[in-house]
Amino acid sequence: MSNVNPLKKLPGLLATVLSLTMASSAAMAAGTLSGTTVSNSATVNYNVGAIPQPSVTSISVDFLVDTKIDLTVATIDGAAVASTPGSVNNVLTFTVTNDGNASQDFSLSAVALANGIGNAAFGGDDNINADTFSARVESGGLTGYQSGSDTATHIDALAPDGEITVYIVSNFNTGYTNGDIASYYLLAEALSDDGLVGTPGGALSETIVADTPGSVDIVFIDGDGDGAGTSDIDRDAQHSSQNDYIISTAALTISKDSIVISDPVNDTTLPKRIPGAVIEYQITISNGSGAATATNIVITDSLDTEIGGGNIIFNTAYNVTADQGISIQHPGSTVPADYYEYSNAGGAEAAGRGAVIADWNVSGTNTVTVTGIALNADESAVIRFRVTIAL
Numbered sequence: 217m218s219n220v221n222p223l224k225k226l227p228g229l230l231a232t233v234l235s236l237t238m239a240s241s242a243a244m245a246a247g248t249l250s251g252t253t254v255s256n257s258a259t260v261n262y263n264v265g266a267i268p269q270p271s272v273t274s275i276s277v278d279f280l281v282d283t284k285i286d287l288t289v290a291t292i293d294g295a296a297v298a299s300t301p302g303s304v305n306n307v308l309t310f311t312v313t314n315d316g317n318a319s320q321d322f323s324l325s326a327v328a329l330a331n332g333i334g335n336a337a338f339g340g341d342d343n344i345n346a347d348t349f350s351a352r353v354e355s356g357g358l359t360g361y362q363s364g365s366d367t368a369t370h371i372d373a374l375a376p377d378g379e380i381t382v383y384i385v386s387n388f389n390t391g392y393t394n395g396d397i398a399s400y401y402l403l404a405e406a407l408s409d410d411g412l413v414g415t416p417g418g419a420l421s422e423t424i425v426a427d428t429p430g431s432v433d434i435v436f437i438d439g440d441g442d443g444a445g446t447s448d449i450d451r452d453a454q455h456s457s458q459n460d461y462i463i464s465t466a467a468l469t470i471s472k473d474s475i476v477i478s479d480p481v482n483d484t485t486l487p488k489r490i491p492g493a494v495i496e497y498q499i500t501i502s503n504g505s506g507a508a509t510a511t512n513i514v515i516t517d518s519l520d521t522e523i524g525g526g527n528i529i530f531n532t533a534y535n536v537t538a539d540q541g542i543s544i545q546h547p548g549s550t551v552p553a554d555y556y557e558y559s560n561a562g563g564a565e566a567a568g569r570g571a572v573i574a575d576w577n578v579s580g581t582n583t584v585t586v587t588g589i590a591l592n593a594d595e596s597a598v599i600r601f602r603v604t605i606a607l
Contacts, residue, residue: 307361513597515599546591
């Protein structure tokens, strides 16, 4: 019997039909999963004369789908995150997406923008760093950062097309100025999925030898993120995104001056600071433009040394009303531009004066004390009281 291929020897061949059969899993946005076996063979169907003949099928050809490493770090905050000096657990929010075709662990790093090397993410100049900062992974519990549960510092086994929220969490000591900016990158790097919860996998290496159909090669295809101050470049299994903190605090200033109201010789006509003269002190507290609201403001002015030395006497009536020696103008009053006289004894004041309380020689010995003033940006309050130069 001849062993020659019948397609070459038999005359009357009328038609040849080729078909491919393939076995693969459903493709996702990230692509066919790494390690998927792709098998195909070719089949020939033909007739001799009008008679169909048995089909001829090639051997099956198999290969494994290689691993593509791709990831995206994205900033979720739409503006710099306002943070108050002395506050803890200030949060920048990001997402990390596995755009590759295999489950991966990911390492996470919070990288501070070096002061002076560039602009912050949302404008302005980075000029400070937080006192402590670290990256934390959302645990999937309550919405937003939870210090008790969002404690992981790397991502375990993020599936292809999987996305997870990651936070940079920072603390700021006191002493920072309103408008200071601390800019950070979240840098993520794809690692091997070691199958262990709580343990990051090892670093990945790109396959640099020729394609090996029978094994799974690794190809980095990630782009370059925001991280000018990081190691992040194209095709390095890393990606980064930038975000900012901005310090939001009050910018209080205080000033004090005095004028002569009267003296025993000239009365109110060009009075001088002689014994018996009435002197009015004025204290002005202001909050700067663009500053955060200052609340629970407490102002104290001790006259204990001067009174104890016999130099001055506190006037218990600011103008003419006995036992009301302090006059205050502040934004919380019904008519903010008006001055109201306050009881020397302190306590709740009349309607229209807000929550402000003033006292003399109650909260502190020979001291004017004022509490309860609140100032928004660009607001001021003025406190006035009078003394007499001792004869």
